[in-house]
Amino acid sequence: MDYVLQFGPVFQRFDLIWSGLLMTVQLSIVAIVAGFVIGVVFARMRTEGGAVARGIAAVYVETIRNTPFLAQLFMVTFGIPQFIALLGMPIRPAPYWLAIIALSVNLGAYITEIVRAGIDAIPRPQVEAAESLALTPTQIFLRIKLPPALAKVFPALTSQFILQMLGSSIVSVIAVQELTSAAGRIQSETFRTFETYLVVTALYFGLAFLLRAILVSIAAYAWPWRRRSAN
Amino acid sequence: MRTFGFPEIVFLIEAAQWTIYLSLLTFGMGGLVGFVIAMARVSRHRVLRAVSSAYVQLFQNTPLLMQLFIVYFGLSLLGFRLPAIVAAGLALTFFASAFLGDIWRGSIEAVPRQQFEAADALALTPWQSFRHVILPQAIRLATPPTVGFFVQIVKNTSLTSIVGMTELMRGAAMMNNATMAPMNVYAIVCLIYFVICFPLSVLSRKLESRLNVGR
Numbered sequence: 001m002d003y004v005l006q007f008g009p010v011f012q013r014f015d016l017i018w019s020g021l022l023m024t025v026q027l028s029i030v031a032i033v034a035g036f037v038i039g040v041v042f043a044r045m046r047t048e049g050g051a052v053a054r055g056i057a058a059v060y061v062e063t064i065r066n067t068p069f070l071a072q073l074f075m076v077t078f079g080i081p082q083f084i085a086l087l088g089m090p091i092r093p094a095p096y097w098l099a100i101i102a103l104s105v106n107l108g109a110y111i112t113e114i115v116r117a118g119i120d121a122i123p124r125p126q127v128e129a130a131e132s133l134a135l136t137p138t139q140i141f142l143r144i145k146l147p148p149a150l151a152k153v154f155p156a157l158t159s160q161f162i163l164q165m166l167g168s169s170i171v172s173v174i175a176v177q178e179l180t181s182a183a184g185r186i187q188s189e190t191f192r193t194f195e196t197y198l199v200v201t202a203l204y205f206g207l208a209f210l211l212r213a214i215l216v217s218i219a220a221y222a223w224p225w226r227r228r229s230a231n
Numbered sequence: 232m233r234t235f236g237f238p239e240i241v242f243l244i245e246a247a248q249w250t251i252y253l254s255l256l257t258f259g260m261g262g263l264v265g266f267v268i269a270m271a272r273v274s275r276h277r278v279l280r281a282v283s284s285a286y287v288q289l290f291q292n293t294p295l296l297m298q299l300f301i302v303y304f305g306l307s308l309l310g311f312r313l314p315a316i317v318a319a320g321l322a323l324t325f326f327a328s329a330f331l332g333d334i335w336r337g338s339i340e341a342v343p344r345q346q347f348e349a350a351d352a353l354a355l356t357p358w359q360s361f362r363h364v365i366l367p368q369a370i371r372l373a374t375p376p377t378v379g380f381f382v383q384i385v386k387n388t389s390l391t392s393i394v395g396m397t398e399l400m401r402g403a404a405m406m407n408n409a410t411m412a413p414m415n416v417y418a419i420v421c422l423i424y425f426v427i428c429f430p431l432s433v434l435s436r437k438l439e440s441r442l443n444v445g446r
Binding site: 003062063065066067068069070071074075078079082162166167169170172173180183193194197198201204205208209 | 289292293294295296297298300301304305308382385386387389390392393400403413414417418420421424425428429432
């Protein structure tokens with residue numbers, strides 16, 4: 001093998017890598033926040049809702065969790081523009097928004113299951129005590145059930161958020177200009193394919209550690225008494 | 232232009248065969264390597280523990296898509312002209328072994344400490360106690376998450392279409408180009424994946440709840 005690794009040409013296009021990195025960070029943050037909100041709402045539907053609400057939440061969770069993200073991404077990419085055209089609106093959604101929708105809807109299903117598991121683990125007497133204090137169902141959910149549920153499942157949420165950040169590389173296939181797309185462009189300009197992907201993979205690795213560090217410090221701040229069992 | 236009808240659905244189901252083969256290949260190879268990783272993670276040797284831990288961290292903290300690209304282009308750099316399934320299988324094996332290794336390490340560590348001590352007190356050799364005392368209990372604990380992870384494998388084989396492996400997602404892209412009916416094509420594709428994955432998810436949950444009743 002007489003191939004010599006050359007990273008120089010890759011770092012000459014660091015501007016592309018940097019803007020891609022920022023886009024990946026942005027996509028991940030928006031998807032994590034939106035996916036978390038979706039997950040909490042559906043977790044409430046799944047634990048407290050009537051038969052219909054429970055059914056809708058179950059179908060959502062099972063459909064998303066049992067099909068690949070790539071297929072969901074294509075459904076969103078082809079489906080939403082068709083749907084908008086059907087409504088007669090002259091809008092063509094940018095790939096960025098389609099990616100955000102696909103990532104959030106996908107993550108929301110996983111978060112639903114995780115948060116539901118946390119809620120199921122709450123001792124029944126705590127909820128009964130809250131009921132006897134005449135708290136409304138929404139108060140009970142937000143103040144009695146959700147905080148300990150989140151504290152309990154935070155490690156699982158952390159892993160899921162990191163997986164989603166890594167999985168956001170897939171939206172490069174619908175031409176969102178994030179880190180993986182940047183790698184694609186750089187390798188086609190420089191022909192340093194292997195080096196490009198090594199550098200970008202290392203950046204994802206760094207992002208994963210950074211995200212984990214941030215989430216662990218959030219947990220340490222929110223639940224200081226759990227600090228020792230945070231990992 | 233072709234219209235989307237029954238023959239197109241049959242074509243997609245045929246393409247799904249390759250998704251299943253690739254998933255089984257990944258599970259087999261990933262399971263073998265993953266077992267070695269799990270053993271190294273609970274080993275007494277510090278170096279083995281450190282190396283296996285680094286391996287798991289590396290593959291759990293980078294995107295599978297990047298792993299696929301690196302293996303795919305790395306193999307061709309080394310001068311190999313191999314079919315797509317080799318690169319795809321290899322990258323998926325790395326990925327699956329890291330996760331399975333971690334799942335199985337957890338199962339081995341979840342076997343109560345006293346079981347190790349009791350085996351020791353009966354003068355079993357370390358291998359005997361592992362083989363006859365620890366492993367049977369660990370396998371019981373490991374089965375539900377392992378079945379659950381198989382669903383992840385099936386779904387993640389879809390990414391190999393991006394590096395040119397012909398399986399269900401790739402077949403879908405071809406069918407989409409031929410029929411220009413993306414919603415029909417991808418709805419059927421989602422349905423096929425669902426039919427493969429959903430029973431496994433249910434099985435995993437059933438096994439999990441049976442485990443909790445037994446305790």
